[in-house]
Amino acid sequence: MSDLVVVSFKGEEAADQVLTKLQQMQKEHLIDLEDACIVVRSAKGKVHLKQAVDLVKIGALSGAAWGGLFGALVGLLLLNPLVGLATGMAIGAGTGALSGALSDYGIDDDFMRSTGQNIEPGSSALFILVRRVNFDKVLPELKPFGGKVLKTSLTNDQEERLRKALESLNSSGATA
Structure with a gap:
């Protein structure tokens, strides 16, 4: 405690x-x-x-990392991993920053x-x-x-x- x-x-x-x-x-x-x-x-x-x-900065960095990884995997399936990586990083950073701004502990x-x-x-x-x-x-x-x-x-x-x-x-x- x-x-x-x-x-x-x-x-x-x-x-x-x-x-x-x-x-x-x-x-x-x-x-x-x-x-x-x-x-x-x-x-x-x-x-x-x-x-x-x-929390906003941490959320954005974490979201960009996970989004980039997920985007690259989806992009690899669609035969364009670089576009998937960039798109995933952008979406991940945005959602991570938003979740960091909304969370307060x-x-x-x-x-x-x-x-x-x-x-x-x-x-x-x-x-x-x-x-x-x-x-x-x-x-x-x-x-x-x-x-x-x-x-x-x-x-x-x-x-x-x-x-x-x-x-x-x-x-x-x-x-x-």
């Missing part, structure tokens, strides 16, 4: 930097992210979502937009679904970024530990 953690940061680029750091730590097996999204509220108050996984977009309306203009928030995390090693790495916990699905003890750690990181970062 995954836990949802939403943390806001000052500055529009801070959440991007934290996600990059978390993805590096994922390669070191310190954290296991299921899904992540960055919400940026511009200085004018407009909310933008940046998905960590671009992980964190609900409407929830992220509504929460994004509540953060300060000119700031960002990071929404992550975490399967597993080593708090003792991850939290010190996030020290330079600060952050404020907005919502979590962690247990009360885990949430309090996270809040205290980020508060101490923020207060020590403010004095440094």
